[in-house]
Amino acid sequence: MNQTLLINFTETQLYRETHTDCIMNDDVMLNVPVIRQLYHWDCGLACSRMVLEYLNPVSEEEFQRACLDLEFTESVWTIDLAYLMCKLGVRHCFCTQTLGVDKGFRNQSFYKKHFDTEEDRVNELFLKAESNGVLVKKCSVTVQEIQSHLEQGHVAIVLVNAVLLVCELCATPVKYCCFLPVGQKCFCRKPDYQGHFVVVCGFNRKTSSIFYNNPAYSDRVCCTSFSNFEEARRSYGTDEDILFIYKDG
Structure with missing residues (x-):
């Protein structure tokens, strides 16, 4: 992969809350830095960088080398992120409803462009996961x-349908399809499904709220209701993918 396609995190804005990690009975807010994605396709890499900064920061060189070794392209799946965590020595567990590629995704506009070239690659990653030390579980x-x-201080990267996910704190929804080079015209149409990775970093049981870092922004922590979060992460197209990341190695 051309290194210029990878995120240059030295140019990203990194936002940190001033509070310390707060863990109480009904309220959890972890101090996970927010790193903004640079392109329309790299939300998963931005989320990976967030959790790595939270756990045990790796150098830019080490992160880029890992991405190059794994031969990442502009099509990054959750299984790719699991391999990345494994390569960087981070304890993880990837939970999904489908061990491989759901053939039904072929008909979704979000997956259609890369489906034929990605199906075999992604299926092979699942088949070789155990032998490579990548922990994958088929479960909901x-x-x-x-x-x-x-509550234990761990975090998670979650695949959601961005069309359905609504932040209660943001004035206007972000257009995830509009991370385009300056001067390039956008022809946005609201799709049924837009896959997007976020980092879940807190919750409040009393208000039934989930807090998450959205790599579409660099200056805020987003918040939504339990019900909206569940709708967005269980939407067809996500496979209910969630990558649990553990603070201890």
């Missing part, structure tokens, strides 16, 4: 399990 995860994970 409840919001209570996510809360329990966060």
